[in-house]
Structures are given as C-alpha cells and as structure tokens.
Amino acid sequence: MVSGLINANPVIYEKKERRVRSAPSVGDDEHAVEPIDQLELEARFVRVFIFLTFLNHIRDIKDPEHPYSLEELKVITEDAIEVDDNHSYVRVTFTPTVEHCSMATVIGLCLRVKLMRSLPQRYKVDIRVAPGTHATESAVNKQLNDKERVAAALENPNLVDMVDECLAPSYA
Amino acid sequence: EELYDGNMELKEIQTLAGHSDRVWSLAWNPATGTSNNPPVLASCSGDKTVRIWEQTPSNRLWHCKAVLEETHTRTVRSCAWSPCGKLLATASFDATTAIWENIGGDFECVSTLEGHENEVKCVSWNASGSLLATCSRDKTVWIWEVMPGNEFECVSVLQGHTQDVKMVKWHPTMDVLFSCSYDNTVKVWAEDGTGDWHCVQSLGESNKYYLSLLSGHSSTVWALAFNAEGNRMVTCSDDLTLKIWETDVGGMQSGNDLVSWNHLCTLSGYHDRTIFSVHWSSFYTSSHLNREGIIASGAADDALRFFVESKDELVDGPSYKLLLKREKAHEMDINSVQWGPGVRFV
Numbered sequence: 001m002v003s004g005l006i007n008a009n010p011v012i013y014e015k016k017e018r019r020v021r022s023a024p025s026v027g028d029d030e031h032a033v034e035p036i037d038q039l040e041l042e043a044r045f046v047r048v049f050i051f052l053t054f055l056n057h058i059r060d061i062k063d064p065e066h067p068y069s070l071e072e073l074k075v076i077t078e079d080a081i082e083v084d085d086n087h088s089y090v091r092v093t094f095t096p097t098v099e100h101c102s103m104a105t106v107i108g109l110c111l112r113v114k115l116m117r118s119l120p121q122r123y124k125v126d127i128r129v130a131p132g133t134h135a136t137e138s139a140v141n142k143q144l145n146d147k148e149r150v151a152a153a154l155e156n157p158n159l160v161d162m163v164d165e166c167l168a169p170s171y172a
Numbered sequence: 173e174e175l176y177d178g179n180m181e182l183k184e185i186q187t188l189a190g191h192s193d194r195v196w197s198l199a200w201n202p203a204t205g206t207s208n209n210p211p212v213l214a215s216c217s218g219d220k221t222v223r224i225w226e227q228t229p230s231n232r233l234w235h236c237k238a239v240l241e242e243t244h245t246r247t248v249r250s251c252a253w254s255p256c257g258k259l260l261a262t263a264s265f266d267a268t269t270a271i272w273e274n275i276g277g278d279f280e281c282v283s284t285l286e287g288h289e290n291e292v293k294c295v296s297w298n299a300s301g302s303l304l305a306t307c308s309r310d311k312t313v314w315i316w317e318v319m320p321g322n323e324f325e326c327v328s329v330l331q332g333h334t335q336d337v338k339m340v341k342w343h344p345t346m347d348v349l350f351s352c353s354y355d356n357t358v359k360v361w362a363e364d365g366t367g368d369w370h371c372v373q374s375l376g377e378s379n380k381y382y383l384s385l386l387s388g389h390s391s392t393v394w395a396l397a398f399n400a401e402g403n404r405m406v407t408c409s410d411d412l413t414l415k416i417w418e419t420d421v422g423g424m425q426s427g428n429d430l431v432s433w434n435h436l437c438t439l440s441g442y443h444d445r446t447i448f449s450v451h452w453s454s455f456y457t458s459s460h461l462n463r464e465g466i467i468a469s470g471a472a473d474d475a476l477r478f479f480v481e482s483k484d485e486l487v488d489g490p491s492y493k494l495l496l497k498r499e500k501a502h503e504m505d506i507n508s509v510q511w512g513p514g515v516r517f518v
Binding site: 121122124142145146147148149151152155 | 194218246247249265290291293309336338354391392410445446472473503504505
C-alpha cells in the first residue's frame with residue numbers, strides 16, 4: 001500500500017443515513033388492515049429487517065487501499081444485496097472502483113468472510129462483480145465462488161490479516 | 173451415512189460427528205467390508221485431521237477408531253486407501269502428501285511426499301498399488317512410484333493444465349490417469365512404453381477444431397468416476413451438469429493409448445448449484461434398469477441424487493434419468509459421495 005495505488009484518487013460518496021428504524025413503520029397502521037394483510041405486512045417487515053441487517057453487515061467494510069468504507073466508495077450500495085431468506089440465499093453484487101482493479105478479489109473475499117462470520121451456516125452466498133464493471137469479470141467471479149480456493153486463501157496468514165483489517169470497522 | 177436398500181429408498185443410518193471443521197472427502201477401505209472384516213472408512217477435514225471409522229459388527233453402529241493428527245499443518249483435502257488397504261494417502265493444503273500405515277491397529281505416518289509448490293488437492297492409487305498420483309493448485313500432476321520400504325519416487329511431473337487441478341483418478345483396470353481442473357478440462361495421461369508420461373487426450377479443451385468443444389464442460393470440473401467395467405466415465409462440474417463419456421475398453425487393453433473417450437450425453441437441468449462429487453456404484457441389482465450401476469452426485473444445494481441409464485430411449489442413443497433425489501441430505505454443501513464396497517455409501 002506504500003507505492004502504486006490501484007486507484008489513487010477514488011471518488012468518495014457520502015454515507016447514507018442508517019435506515020434500520022424505517023422498518024418498523026411498515027406496521028404503523030396495522031389497526032386498519034385485515035388479518036391476511038397483516039400477515040403480509042409482517043412478512044414484509046421480516047424481509048426489510050433481514051435486508052437492512054445484511055446491508056449493515058457489509059457496508060462498513062474498509063477498502064483495502066483507502067481509509068474509506070465500501071459504501072463511501074460506492075463499491076456496494078443497497079441494490080447490491082439480494083436476499084431470499086426462504087431459500088437461505090444471498091447474492092452480493094459489488095462494483096470495483098476502476099475496471100482493472102486488482103483488489104477486486106480481496107474486496108470480494110472480505111464480503112464473503114464477513115457474511116460467513118455473520119450469517120447462519122445454512123446460507124448460500126454468491127459474490128460477483130457488477131456485470132461490465134471489471135476487465136476480468138468472469139475470472140474474478142469464478143475465483144470468489146470456488147469455495148476450495150477461498151478456504152485455501154483463508155489459511156494464508158497474510159491474506160487473513162489483510163481481510164481482518166478491512167473487516168475491523170464493520171464490527172464497530 | 174445412508175443405506176441403499178434396493179427398493180429405491182434411502183435410509184439415513186447414522187451421522188458420524190467428530191470433525192471440528194468442514195469434511196472435504198472420504199474413502200472406503202477396499203480391503204474391508206467382508207464377512208469377518210468390518211467396513212472401515214477414512215474422512216478428512218479442514219480441521220487438519222483424518223478420522224478412521226469402523227462399523228461395530230454386533231450393533232452395526234459406526235465409531236471413530238483413530239484420529240490422524242499433528243502431521244498436516246493445513247486442511248486435509250483428500251484421502252485414498254491403497255488397493256490392499258494397508259496404506260492411506262492424505263493430500264493437504266500444506267503442499268504435502270502423507271502416507272500412513274496401519275501397524276497393529278495404530279496409524280503411523282511412514283512417508284511424506286513433498287514437491288508441489290502449493291495446495292495438494294487430490295491423491296489416487298492405481299489399481300495395482302504400484303503408482304500414486306497427486307495434483308495441486310500449482311497446475312501440475314505428479315506420478316510417484318511406490319518403492320520398497322515405503323519410499324516414493326517421483327517418476328513424472330505432468331504439465332498441461334492451465335489452472336488449479338482439482339482431482340486425479342486412475343482408470344479402474346489400466347495404468348491410465350485422468351485429471352480434471354479449474355481450466356474446465358479433463359485430461360487423459362498415459363505412459364508411452366519408455367517411462368515417459370504424456371497427455372493423450374484433453375476433453376473439453378477450447379479448440380474450435382474439435383467436437384469436444386461442443387460437449388466439454390463450461391466451468392470447473394470437480395470430479396470424475398468410472399463404471400465397474402471401465403468403459404464409461406462420469407464428470408461433474410460447476411456448470412451444473414454431469415457428463416458421461418465412453419471409450420472402447422478393448423482397444424485400451426490391447427495397448428493402444430490413443431483410444432479416445434467420446435462424449436455420450438450430458439445430464440443438465442437436475443442440479444441448482446455446483447456439483448462437487450460424483451461416484452458410480454460398482455454393484456449391480458436385479459433390476460435391468462440399473463445393470464450399469466447407479467451414479468450418485470453430491471452438490472452445493474445440499475441434495476443427493478441418483479441417476480441410472482435409461483433403456484427407454486434407445487433411439488437417441490444412451491441416456492440417463494434421475495432415479496431418486498434426497499433434498500437436504502446434509503445441512504450444507506455435499507462435498508463427497510462414495511459408494512461402499514458393498515451397498516453402503518456416505
């Protein structure tokens with residue numbers, strides 16, 4: 001990190017307001033609805049809650065190169081995360097800051113490790129770069145979703161130190 | 173641990189717990205499972221250990237007989253018994269392969285094979301037990317000759333794969349080696365009579381002049397297995413398909429190394445996530461439907477599936493159909509399926 005930053009001048013975006021509190025408003029007018037609708041609202045509440053929980057799991061991960069979070073660099077946005085709780089499935093689509101970013105696999109690895117540590121084991125997680133945003137998109141995607149290579153990478157102390165450093169702010 | 177009872181029903185008979193991390197692979201001891209010799213299997217794990225399991229004849233329950241530890245310093249990815257069942261080879265992410273000998277019921281590490289640059293992914297013995305093959309993330313396949321006194325000599329380093337090699341497997345009767353890789357191909361290796369080993373065929377290589385381009389896998393090939401006769405092979409992949417390949421085994425026996433394997437059919441639409449493991453049963457049942465044996469697949473969707481050759485559509489050539497699917501066979505990804513020497517498998 002001393003010499004040759006991959007992206008020396010990244011654009012920094014403002015952090016979004018935390019929206020955790022917006023979820024309960026879904027049920028505010030529960031008195032006005034039929035029981036069947038209320039069930040639907042509850043289901044929606046659960047989905048929104050899960051969604052925000054997921055987002056808060058990963059939005060504060062630090063960029064490997066810069067003292068900013070992935071959210072501030074717009075590497076991930078709220079749209080980046082798709083959750084299907086019924087099928088225990090999560091897909092995260094992230095956008096590297098530049099299309100030749102050699103840190104893309106490290107960022108993807110951080111996302112995967114964060115979710116592995118936060119979610120129940122039953123979850124299947126797919127991580128990918130946003131279509132068209134990286135020069136070696138399919139190679140990055142293939143590597144990030146090869147669990148054997150991920151397992152081997154996570155036995156490499158240097159890589160684990162790097163990942164832990166990026167993840168540290170996300171545990172705050 | 174499940175039992176196939178012949179009526180297309182699956183019964184889970186026991187869950188073997190003991191490893192503290194993901195179990196990557198397992199292997200049945202081929203010399204066990206006879207009337208006075210209870211079945212034994214080995215399992216290896218991300219917890220850096222190997223466990224040896226044995227069935228108690230009286231109550232048919234399995235127990236852990238030995239834990240092989242403090243030798244590998246990282247994940248043990250693969251294990252394989254020698255054909256005589258005396259030796260167990262274990263391949264590790266620590267770049268070594270260890271050879272264990274059963275000495276009076278205790279397993280001792282009698283040899284360590286070094287040479288690969290990084291993670292060893294798989295180990296396989298040939299049919300006679302005279303050769304051992306290993307493969308690695310370093311893209312190479314190594315062939316080791318078994319010498320007297322538990323010495324192992326590297327006789328060949330095979331280069332040809334352009335990526336991480338996931339699995340090596342010897343042909344069940346011939347000294348022909350198969351490897352599958354992250355580069356989407358399966359390669360066939362044979363000795364030319366002077367001691368030199370070469371790649372004699374590459375299945376699925378991206379070469380527009382070969383038909384195999386049309387039939388090869390489009391993503392990582394994780395595993396392969398042979399039918400009992402050795403004239404058919406099944407491969408499984410991250411592209412969510414199983415592929416069946418066929419050769420003229422008579423031609424192979426007559427010493428023609430160039431006998432090629434041809435794509436027979438592709439089983440697609442059955443799996444939802446990566447297929448990590450596939451194994452072909454060597455036993456036959458009375459039903460004419462599965463005289464070719466049953467193909468079992470284990471995938472990242474936690475499901476276990478069985479396929480048999482379908483005799484209904486001979487017009488279009490051989491095809492295979494789904495016999496049985498067990499959803500949630502495990503809580504997580506299924507990393508390995510292996511038919512036992514009798515009728516059991518895990």
